[in-house]
Structures are given as structure tokens and as C-alpha cells.
Amino acid sequence: MEAIILQILDGLNKGSAYALIALGLTLIFGTLGVVNFAHGALFMIGAFCAVTISRVLSISQIVLDETRTDFLGKPLQVKVPYVDQWFGPEMGQLIVDWSVPISLLVTIPIMIIIGITMERGLIKHFYKRPHADQILVTFGLAIVLGEVIKYFYGANPVPTPAPSAFVGSLDVGVLIGLDPFTVVYPYWRLIYFGFAAIIITAVFAFLQFTTFGMVVRAGMQDRETVGLLGINIDRKFTIMFAIAACVAGVAGAMYAPINAPNYNMGMDFLVLSFVVVVVGGMGSLGGAVLSGFLLGILQSLASMTEVIDIAPGINQVIIYLVAIIVLLTRPRGLMGRRGVMED
Amino acid sequence: MTKKTPELNRRGFIKATAAGALVTGAPTIFTSKAYGYANDPGSASSVTLGFNVPQSGPYADEGADELRAYELAVEHLNGGGDGGMLNTFSSKALSGAGILGKEVKYVTGDTQTKSDAARASARSMIEKDGAVMITGGSSSGVAVAVQALCQEVGIIFMAGLTHSNDTTGKDRKANGFRHFFNSYMSGAALAPVLGNAYGKDRKAYHLTADYNWGYTTEEAVTQATEAMGWETVNTVKTPLKETDFSSYIAPVLQSDADVLVLNHYGGNMVNSLTNAVQFGLRDKMVNGKQFEIVVPLYSRLMAKGAGANVKGIYGSTNWHWSLTDEGSKAFVKSFGEKYGFPPSQAAHTCYVQTLLYADACERAGSFDPCAVVEALEGFEFDGMGNGKTLYRAEDHQCFKDVLVVKGKENPDNEFDLLEVVEVTPVDQVMYEPNHPQMGGAEATLGSCNAG
Numbered sequence: 001m002e003a004i005i006l007q008i009l010d011g012l013n014k015g016s017a018y019a020l021i022a023l024g025l026t027l028i029f030g031t032l033g034v035v036n037f038a039h040g041a042l043f044m045i046g047a048f049c050a051v052t053i054s055r056v057l058s059i060s061q062i063v064l065d066e067t068r069t070d071f072l073g074k075p076l077q078v079k080v081p082y083v084d085q086w087f088g089p090e091m092g093q094l095i096v097d098w099s100v101p102i103s104l105l106v107t108i109p110i111m112i113i114i115g116i117t118m119e120r121g122l123i124k125h126f127y128k129r130p131h132a133d134q135i136l137v138t139f140g141l142a143i144v145l146g147e148v149i150k151y152f153y154g155a156n157p158v159p160t161p162a163p164s165a166f167v168g169s170l171d172v173g174v175l176i177g178l179d180p181f182t183v184v185y186p187y188w189r190l191i192y193f194g195f196a197a198i199i200i201t202a203v204f205a206f207l208q209f210t211t212f213g214m215v216v217r218a219g220m221q222d223r224e225t226v227g228l229l230g231i232n233i234d235r236k237f238t239i240m241f242a243i244a245a246c247v248a249g250v251a252g253a254m255y256a257p258i259n260a261p262n263y264n265m266g267m268d269f270l271v272l273s274f275v276v277v278v279v280g281g282m283g284s285l286g287g288a289v290l291s292g293f294l295l296g297i298l299q300s301l302a303s304m305t306e307v308i309d310i311a312p313g314i315n316q317v318i319i320y321l322v323a324i325i326v327l328l329t330r331p332r333g334l335m336g337r338r339g340v341m342e343d
Numbered sequence: 344m345t346k347k348t349p350e351l352n353r354r355g356f357i358k359a360t361a362a363g364a365l366v367t368g369a370p371t372i373f374t375s376k377a378y379g380y381a382n383d384p385g386s387a388s389s390v391t392l393g394f395n396v397p398q399s400g401p402y403a404d405e406g407a408d409e410l411r412a413y414e415l416a417v418e419h420l421n422g423g424g425d426g427g428m429l430n431t432f433s434s435k436a437l438s439g440a441g442i443l444g445k446e447v448k449y450v451t452g453d454t455q456t457k458s459d460a461a462r463a464s465a466r467s468m469i470e471k472d473g474a475v476m477i478t479g480g481s482s483s484g485v486a487v488a489v490q491a492l493c494q495e496v497g498i499i500f501m502a503g504l505t506h507s508n509d510t511t512g513k514d515r516k517a518n519g520f521r522h523f524f525n526s527y528m529s530g531a532a533l534a535p536v537l538g539n540a541y542g543k544d545r546k547a548y549h550l551t552a553d554y555n556w557g558y559t560t561e562e563a564v565t566q567a568t569e570a571m572g573w574e575t576v577n578t579v580k581t582p583l584k585e586t587d588f589s590s591y592i593a594p595v596l597q598s599d600a601d602v603l604v605l606n607h608y609g610g611n612m613v614n615s616l617t618n619a620v621q622f623g624l625r626d627k628m629v630n631g632k633q634f635e636i637v638v639p640l641y642s643r644l645m646a647k648g649a650g651a652n653v654k655g656i657y658g659s660t661n662w663h664w665s666l667t668d669e670g671s672k673a674f675v676k677s678f679g680e681k682y683g684f685p686p687s688q689a690a691h692t693c694y695v696q697t698l699l700y701a702d703a704c705e706r707a708g709s710f711d712p713c714a715v716v717e718a719l720e721g722f723e724f725d726g727m728g729n730g731k732t733l734y735r736a737e738d739h740q741c742f743k744d745v746l747v748v749k750g751k752e753n754p755d756n757e758f759d760l761l762e763v764v765e766v767t768p769v770d771q772v773m774y775e776p777n778h779p780q781m782g783g784a785e786a787t788l789g790s791c792n793a794g
Contacts, residue, residue, distance in 0.1 A: 181596075259586055
């Protein structure tokens with residue numbers, strides 16, 4: 001029982017990342033009709049925004065310590081962060097320690113700028129081209145972005161720790177009346193789940209309760225009619241692309257402490273996220289979120305030793321197996337509606 | 344007197360074209376046989392070595408460090424720099440005048456850490472560039488594949504970083520040589536240290552990368568630890584492409600295990616170790632004992648990715664820059680002054696392999712692969728950073744002391760991540776050439792191929 005609770009918690013955590021990426025993918029596909037294979041790269045760039053801010057906050061003055069030597073026997077170069085000098089050692093350490101949450105303040109504007117630049121500079125030229133062209137150009141862009149990041153940050157993962165206040169695990173088992181240490185889960189992963197829930201709610205509220213959101217929803221249903229009403233739907237859709245990029249970016253930034261970011265992390269999530277979108281139903285935002293969490297939980301449960309013993313290798317194929325079953329029984333996905341994305 | 348001009352007819356033209364195509368189009372690998380062995384440099388003033396390393400993909404940083412070491416080795420072989428380990432190497436056949444009086448040049452290939460790509464780049468360097476030797480690595484799958492290719496075409500393969508038993512075990516080849524240590528040696532060196540540190544009544548849970556190297560490491564560590572009394576509670580294979588190991592770590596909490604062994608390397612190791620620490624495994628008490636984590640194969644470059652999570656965690660390594668023998672000091676000085684940071688174990692093994700190959704050619708008086716094989720087989724040397732070392736004739740594996748290391752609690756600088764806790768003597772990691780973990784009695788080198 002405890003093992004299942006633990007895997008469900010883990011599934012919710014995995015699902016949070018899937019749902020956030022799939023939500024952005026669906027927004028872009030639903031509004032612009034573009035299959036964006038560079039969406040995983042936006043997640044990766046978000047993570048590297050956290051890495052960059054962490055490094056920027058740690059920029060140091062080099063002081064030679066004559067009492068100690070480096071690996072060549074020369075006086076050791078000690079790095080003293082400028083923030084320590086400007087704000088005092090305690091405050092300086094606190095700022096460096098909280099670099100990941102702080103990085104969100106920078107990630108949001110950067111991702112909006114990247115989103116708008118990407119849409120206006122490249123994607124808009126492919127609206128009327130076949131989906132195959134869109135896939136090729138966005139996939140190419142994803143490779144280029146990955147290589148650029150690798151050029152500056154190397155191929156190895158870059159550790160980006162969470163604030164020390166959130167290092168360690170919460171004994172969830174005790175909270176629900178189980179024995180101590182039976183169900184423990186890392187603080188930062190729980191925070192990530194909460195963060196994802198807030199972002200998802202905010203996006204839904206924005207689309208549901210604002211005039212802008214209403215226009216976008218109308219545009220998703222019938223772009224032509226909205227245009228005929230004199231509304232500049234293209235501009236609205238550019239903003240939606242920027243919002244989708246922003247969602248992927250902040251999802252990546254907050255993910256950095258969970259797994260040390262590397263240049264390829266976007267690709268790791270990309271295919272899974274497309275499966276999530278297809279299972280949820282093309283163009284359905286609710287479907288993307290639902291299937292994100294569902295597939296995350298199934299993937300975690302399939303990794304249980306008891307399950308692998310019965311069906312070896314199931315952990316590697318479960319998501320695709322579910323996708324096949326869903327597509328065979330509900331070809332439009334879990335929440336796909338008739339007539340959406342079918343013309 | 345009139346001279347009859349031969350007319351070019353269709354038949355003659357076709358014959359001439361075919362002959363021309365044969366001569367100019369045939370890869371050097373075929374024409375070279377005229378000299379007796381593949382890619383014989385003959386009377387050329389230079390000789391070309393082929394450095395086949397991952398320049399893209401997940402091990403690109405390790406590949407870059409290997410390439411730095413190769414460039415340094417070439418510089419030293421040609422008499423440049425401070426000579427590095429040429430000054431400490433027990434064999435004095437190398438004088439800094441290239442190899443057999445020929446200037447050493449090199450070409451590089453990108454393995455991408457994919458067997459197919461690695462074979463293609465090695466083949467290109469052999470056939471188009473006339474490389475007399477191929478060296479490089481960072482993956483055992485790649486090493487085994489490239490070694491087999493070199494055997495087929497009659498070129499010497501000096502393996503870089505490859506740790507799987509199979510490279511000099513069941514897949515050993517007469518034309519292939521490995522300086523790096525292997526999974527068996529890691530298990531044999533680690534087990535006694537773990538026994539002393541954590542006791543002999545422990546229950547281990549293994550997470551293993553689902554490929555060749557993972558299997559041999561798991562087998563080596565389970566056998567070595569079980570022999571001293573540990574129980575193996577479970578062994579779980581994890582997909583090589585996995586990035587989030589949380590769902591594999593979670594069951595460890597539910598198990599009765601009090602030690603987690605991570606048979607992971609590279610990004611897998613960074614992520615699984617980070618995840619294990621996040622889940623509070625190191626703060627956990629099980630069976631009245633502190634829960635512990637072990638990483639059988641450490642790499643400083645990878646340890647850097649795991650940050651503070653490596654502190655206090657045991658593992659093994661082939662070499663470490665902090666060693667104080669004359670060979671290591673000379674290499675660290677040369678490398679550090681040229682590049683500004685200390686070399687990795689991958690860089691060390693690649694540098695040493697290049698020098699060992701060059702030295703073997705000098706002693707053999709030839710680049711003939713079979714003469715080089717003869718010179719390397721049973722060769723004993725010192726001064727290369729690992730103490731006295733033997734290139735065993737039966738399997739072409741180097742036998743030397745093995746380092747057991749631990750993540751350093753209070754590093755002095757960004758490179759000071761691991762501390763050597765024990766230098767395990769070579770006798771303790773020695774095994775028979777037909778050991779079951781090494782392919783048993785069926786494993787043979789075959790005969791050397793000169794192309």
C-alpha cells in the first residue's frame with residue numbers, strides 16, 4: 001500500500017512536468033495550428049535560465065590565498081561572490097541559495113521575448129506550410145538551441161540545487177496516519193507539484209475569465225470568423241505563443257533542482273509530451289493536463305519492482321501502450337471533441 | 344620512319360578507366376597490403392594516429408578531455424613541451440623524435456557514443472587518412488565495436504575509457520589493448536573497503552544501467568560483496584535513457600536494503616545519485632544501520648555534475664590527479680599548465696595508451712601491428728601514474744593497483760572532489776584469463792591481423 005502511495009506521489013510529480021509542457025504544446029497547436037517540436041527546447045532553455053542566474057549571482061572576485069595552494073602548487077585562487085561583498089556574507093549566501101526561485105523573475109521576461117521572437121521570426125512563415133515542414137523546421141530549431149546551450153555550458157549535467165530550506169524529504173506517511181519513514185517524498189518535488197497546479201490554474205483562469213482568453217478560445221474554434229469580426233487574431237496568437245513558451249520556461253527553471261539540467265533534457269521530454277497531447281485529445285487543454293498526470297502515474301506504477309517482475313520491460317513501453325489503447329478505443333483521445341483538428 | 348599512334352578504342356577506354364578507378368579509388372587499406380601490413384607509412388616522414396572520441400552527444404565533455412590528452416601526447420612524442428611522462432616512463436625507447444623517426448600527426452573522429460558512428464569514423468580514419476592506430480573511448484559498447492573493426496582490418500586499437508569486463512573478456516581481440524581497469528577490478532577493490540566501512544552484514548539493492556557495462560559491473564560487485572557476506576536484496580535494470588530515477592528509488596525505501604549500489608555512469612549516475620539523496624536515503628536508518636550509497640565507477644567530471652551529493656560516497660577510479668608519484672605529477676603539471684585545470688582519468692588513460700603504443704613501435708622497430716602486439720604482450724612498465732603495471736599477454740588487459748575513492752567532505756577547490764582512501768594492490772584485483780566473468784574458457788584473443 002505504502003509503495004503504491006509513493007508511486008502515485010511520484011507519478012503526480014512526473015505528471016506535473018508532462019502536463020506543463022503538454023499544456024503549452026496544446027496552446028500552440030490549438031491557436032496557431034503549428035506542431036512545435038522545439039517546445040522541449042523551451043523547457044530546456046528555462047532550466048538553463050535557472051543555471052545562468054545561479055552562475056550570475058555567484059560571480060566572484062578572485063582573491064589569491066597565499067596560505068593554500070592549487071593543484072599545480074601555486075597560490076590558491078579563492079572566489080568571493082560579489083553579492084557577499086555587496087550585501088554581507090549572510091545575505092549574499094541567502095541570495096545565492098535562493099537562486100532558482102529568484103531566477104523565475106528573469107525567466108518569465110526572457111521566455112516571453114524568446115517566444116515572440118520565435119513566432120514572429122520563424123514560425124509565422126510556416127503557418128500555411130504542411131505539418132511536415134513545421135515539424136522539420138521546429139525540430140531543426142530544437143537541435144540548434146541544444147547545440148548552442150552545449151557550446152556554452154558543456155555536455156555534462158550542471159548541478160543547480162534547490163534552496164537549502166527545501167533539501168530533504170517530508171514524511172508524508174505520518175501525515176496520513178502511516179508508520180514513520182514508510183512514505184517520504186522530497187520537499188522540492190512536492191513544491192514542483194504545487195507550482196504546476198498554480199500555473200495550470202492560472203492559464204485556465206486566464207483563458208476562461210478574461211476577454212483576451214475569450215477571444216483566443218473563439219479563435220481556436222473558428223479563426224476565420226473571429227478575424228471577420230475585426231479582431232487581430234494573429235497578434236493574440238503571438239501572445240499565446242509567448243505564454244506557452246513562458247509556461248515551458250518556468251516549468252524548466254523549477255525542474256532544474258530535480259534533475260541537473262543538460263542540453264538534451266528538452267528532447268527527453270518532447271516525445272513523451274506529444275504522446276500526452278495525443279492521449280489527452282488534440283487541442284484539448286483539459287485533456288493535456290489530465291493525460292499528463294495519468295501517464296505520469298502509470299509510468300511510476302509500471303516502474304514498481306512487482307510490476308517489472310510480472311512484465312519485464314513494461315516500464316519502458318507503458319506510455320506508448322496506453323497511447324495505442326486510447327487511440328484504438330477513443331481515436332480523438334480522452335477529451336478530444338469531434339471536429340477539432342480534423343479538417 | 345613513321346610512328347604509329349595507338350588509337351583509343353571503346354574497349355581500351357573501358358579497361359583504362361577500370362584500371363584507373365582501381366588504383367585511385369581503392370582505399371589505402373587494400374593498396375597498403377603491398378607493403379606487408381595495413382597503412383604501413385613506408386618512407387613517409389610522418390605517421391598518423393586516429394583519435395576516435397565522443398565530440399558530440401552526452402559524453403562530449405569527457406571526449407574533449409581525452410582529445411586534450413592525445414594532443415599533449417603527440418606534442419611530447421614530437422619533442423614539444425616539457426616531455427610529461429616521457430621523463431618518468433620506465434622504458435626509455437622514446438626520445439621525443441616522433442615514432443621511429445617519423446613525426447606524429449593525428450586525425451580525429453566523432454564517435455557520438457554510438458557504435459555505428461564510431462565504426463564509421465574509425466573506418467574513415469583508417470581508409471582515408473591511413474591511421475596506423477585507433478584509440479579512444481568513453482563507452483564500452485563503442486570500444487567493443489571499434490575493437491572488432493580494427494581486428495578485421497588489421498589495425499591496432501588502444502582502448503580509451505572502457506570499464507566493461509567484455510572489452511578484454513569475452514570480446515577480447517588480438518589487435519586490441521586496454522590500459523583502463525574493469526568491472527571485476529572495481530568489485531574486487533571496493534568490497535573489502537566497503538566491508539571495513541559498513542560491516543559485513545549488509546543488504547544491497549542494485550540499480551543497473553540496462554546495457555553491457557551495467558551488467559558486468561553489477562555482476563562484479565554482487566559477487567565480490569556476497570563473497571564477504573553481504574546479501575543482494577534486489578537488482579533492477581534501469582533504461583539507459585532514463586533521466587528521472589525517482590520511481591526506481593522509491594521502492595528502495597520500501598525494501599529491506601541498507602545499501603544502494605548505483606551501477607550507473609555519466610548522466611545516469613548524476614541523476615540517480617541526486618534523486619537518491621533527494622529522497623533522504625542517506626539520512627535513513629535501516630536494520631539499525633545508517634543507509635549507504637555506493638557508486639562503483641567514479642569519474643571526477645561526472646562527480647562535478649552531482650555536486651555536493653557525492654560527499655562521503657565510495658567508488659573506484661583508474662587514476663586521480665591528486666596522486667603524488669612522479670609520473671602523475673609530471674602529467675598533471677604538463678596538462679595543467681597547458682589547459683589550466685587537472686586532467687580526468689579518461690585523459691590519463693588516453694595519454695598513457697598513446698605513449699605505450701609509440702613505445703611498443705620503437706621497441707619493435709616497426710609499425711607492423713603483429714610486431715606491436717608482440718612488443719606489448721607481457722610488457723611490464725612503471726612511471727605512468729599507476730605504479731608497476733603489466734600488459735598481460737593472455738587478454739591484453741593492464742594489471743595495476745586500483746584506487747578506491749570517496750567523495751570529499753570539505754573540498755579545497757572545484758577539482759578537489761574525490762579523495763583516495765585506499766590504493767588496492769594489484770594482487771588483490773588479479774584474476775585468471777579464463778575467469779567466468781571474463782567469458783570463461785571460450786574467450787580467446789584469436790590471432791593478430793596485420794591487414
